[in-house]
Amino acid sequence: MRGNPSDEMRDRIRGARRWLVLTGAGISAESGVPTFRGAGGLWEGSRPEELASPEGFRADPARVWRWYRWRRELIRGVEPNEGHRAIARLERCVPELCLATQNVDGLHERAGSRNLLELHGNLLRSHCLEGCSAETTEDPEAAVPLCRCGAPLRPSVVWFGETLDEQVLREAFARCERCDVCLIVGTSGVVYPAAALPGIARQAGALLIEVNPEETPLTGLCDRSIRGPAAQQLPAWMRECGWEEEPTPPAGV
Ligand code: APR
Secondary structure, three states: OOOOOOHHHHHHHHHOOEEEEEEOOHHHHOOOOOOOOOOOOOEOOEOHHHHOOHHHHHHOHHHHHHHHHHHHHHHHOOOOOHHHHHHHHHHHHOOEEEEEEOOOOOHHHHHOOOOEEEOOEEEEEEEEOOOOOOOOOOOOOOOOOEOOOOOEEEEEEOOOOOOOOHHHHHHHHHHHHOOOEEEEEOOOOOOOOHHHHHHHHHHOOOEEEEEOOOOOOOHHHOOEEEOOOHHHHHHHHHHHOOOOOOOOOOOOO
């Protein structure tokens, strides 16, 4: 029985203290941000893997910057949706929640999520390709903006073939090892190491819930699969669990 929750599952959910939420591009789909592997995932005929890689940048940095500027414009013009807001509300309803997102669009933060691990960085920031720490203002007119040291700037995201920030990844794994519930939303579950996180949570005995209109390689691990778009399904699931409203703030202050 994977579709509807039993009373026992609802009790486990309501009694859970430590939550790990893993999100991917699907959570932002209803805000109008295309997913990577769905329709609209190509940009000027290229797959993300060709653009978001050190090789892609070396081959044509101006093109890669055009893609990121297009994506920046896109996300500046959209709003967080009910799915992002439900996760931010969940954080205020449960004792401890860590949100590990693969998204680089900043929409979770704008929706009010606080305890956030951006596994793949944030595309609104940039840094020196050579790794120097000079304070630099990004020239919006330059085809390839340069650092003060003269090296190109690059968007502060993790590209294919690169390793994730060690501290961020360590924290995400540690949270998975001790979570009671792992909620997986809008990820195809094919990009590692993020896709390994639910397996760690499973091994630790956590309850796994997936929200996705489609089956994924992670579905088989899950105790419950909620099929449908996150902006509709997450608020409905919260109501079903009994979290109708914002939690009442502590009295007094
Ligand atoms: N609600 C929930 N899930 C959705 C929705 C929606 N409205 N629409 C689509 N999805 C699901 C798709 O079914 C798919 O499983 O979201 C998933 C999106 O998958 P991908 O495009 O592969 O995105 P993601 O899993 O985040 O990709 C991982 O790969 O390209 C790299 O670094 C990039 O962070 C990205 C990583």
